[in-house]
Amino acid sequence: MIPLSVPVLKGNEKKYLDDAITSGWVSTAGSYVTRFEREMADYLKVPNTAAVQSGTAALHLAMLLSGIKRDEEVIVPTLTFIAAVNPVTYLGAHPIFMDCDHTLNMDLEKLEMFLKTECTKTQEGLLNRSTGRIIKAVVIVHVFGSMADMETLLSLCKEYRLKLIEDATEALGTKYTEGSLKGRFAGTIGDFGAYSFNGNKIITTGGGGMITARNEEDLKKAVYLSAQAKDDPFHYIHHEVGYNYRMTNLQAALGVGQLECLEEYIEKKRENYGYYKSLLKDRDDVSLLSFCEKARNNHWFYSLLLNNHKSGRDELMTRLRESGIETRPIWKLIHTQTMYKDCQAYYIEKAPFYQSNLINLPCSVNLKEADMNFIVKTLNEG
Numbered sequence: 291m292i293p294l295s296v297p298v299l300k301g302n303e304k305k306y307l308d309d310a311i312t313s314g315w316v317s318t319a320g321s322y323v324t325r326f327e328r329e330m331a332d333y334l335k336v337p338n339t340a341a342v343q344s345g346t347a348a349l350h351l352a353m354l355l356s357g358i359k360r361d362e363e364v365i366v367p368t369l370t371f372i373a374a375v376n377p378v379t380y381l382g383a384h385p386i387f388m389d390c391d392h393t394l395n396m397d398l399e400k401l402e403m404f405l406k407t408e409c410t411k412t413q414e415g416l417l418n419r420s421t422g423r424i425i426k427a428v429v430i431v432h433v434f435g436s437m438a439d440m441e442t443l444l445s446l447c448k449e450y451r452l453k454l455i456e457d458a459t460e461a462l463g464t465k466y467t468e469g470s471l472k473g474r475f476a477g478t479i480g481d482f483g484a485y486s487f488n489g490n491k492i493i494t495t496g497g498g499g500m501i502t503a504r505n506e507e508d509l510k511k512a513v514y515l516s517a518q519a520k521d522d523p524f525h526y527i528h529h530e531v532g533y534n535y536r537m538t539n540l541q542a543a544l545g546v547g548q549l550e551c552l553e554e555y556i557e558k559k560r561e562n563y564g565y566y567k568s569l570l571k572d573r574d575d576v577s578l579l580s581f582c583e584k585a586r587n588n589h590w591f592y593s594l595l596l597n598n599h600k601s602g603r604d605e606l607m608t609r610l611r612e613s614g615i616e617t618r619p620i621w622k623l624i625h626t627q628t629m630y631k632d633c634q635a636y637y638i639e640k641a642p643f644y645q646s647n648l649i650n651l652p653c654s655v656n657l658k659e660a661d662m663n664f665i666v667k668t669l670n671e672g
């Protein structure tokens with residue numbers, strides 16, 4: 291079986307993990323946690339980061355610290371993994387769903403149209419006239435590792451006084467190579483950024499996440515809230531409702547080892563993407579989706595767009611599976627999921643097309659040329 295995406299743990303992970311176990315520090319206090327935070331901060335060229343249990347926890351804290359309150363609203367994409375949206379609900383707020391464009395990232399022309407024509411700037415904040423609620427923030431997802439247009443987002447969020455939260459859970463290592471944001475990493479440009487180290491992400495800690503914030507105080511607050519908001523650890527005094535979200539030393543030990551491999555993995559992902567692309571170049575019924583041209587993207591996932599392909603998408607996936615090749619469709623659109631079907635969705639027109647015409651191809655870092663030859667040969671048979 292050629293799997294869709296599996297982790298590769300072949301560096302110092304085991305050594306660091308052994309070291310953490312031997313030290314007896316397995317829980318949230320332990321030197322690997324702060325070391326991982328420091329090394330991530332150095333990699334991302336930011337002053338600091340905060341390590342948590344998951345990307346979802348990172349997004350939850352980022353939204354909380356953005357000041358999103360009960361009955362307020364947050365603009366989110368419909369085409370993404372649901373963890374980008376659920377924290378809005380955790381806070382008692384409401385999502386407004388936006389369409390995607392040909393990059394799979396949020397359609398910013400539609401976002402601008404929505405802000406311009408449907409909203410009014412007021413003393414209390416940006417009023418959504420159709421619901422009467424205040425819109426507090428935008429959550430942008432760098433889908434499959436492709437940089438979203440952050441220049442446009444920064445200016446829109448500034449003009450409409452919205453917080454900008456970057457879900458960079460799929461985009462660790464993606465960075466601008468030109469323009470005014472040259473050198474800046476996905477997840478370090480908005481007010482907050484969130485990363486994930488889940489098993490299928492570009493590097494993994496089994497499960498884990500990381501927060502970045504423009505404001506240093508927010509990061510300190512994130513750490514505080516992630517560790518039960520303890521004001522006096524001896525007498526158990528708390529002045530706020532906290533969470534049990536802090537990363538453990540065991541996760542962080544894996545993370546330190548994985549981070550050492552990140553650049554090599556990105557190189558490999560980009561190389562494999564290029565190889566797939568060369569194998570598919572003469573076909574007009576399928577094509578690989580491209581990534582943002584102004585960035586060095588991490589090429590986390592490879593999406594194949596079917597263009598009047600003679601077998602339908604599901605038939606093609608079945609045939610690939612019968613040949614031992616695992617593929618996946620992309621996510622069911624969130625505005626159509628049971629919990630969110632009554633929420634506002636603003637002219638969702640392109641996302642359904644991509645949802646029904648894309649499949650994700652095997653993309654693990656340890657994928658061999660022979661695997662890709664076989665996958666494309668199998669694609670060619672139908």
Ligand SMILES: *Cc1c(COP(=O)(O)O)cnc(C)c1O
Binds near residue numbers: 370373460486488499
């Ligand atoms: C993986 C992912 C998350 C959640 O990360 P976890 O670490 O699994 O909680 C959130 N958003 C997107 C877009 C993701 O792909």
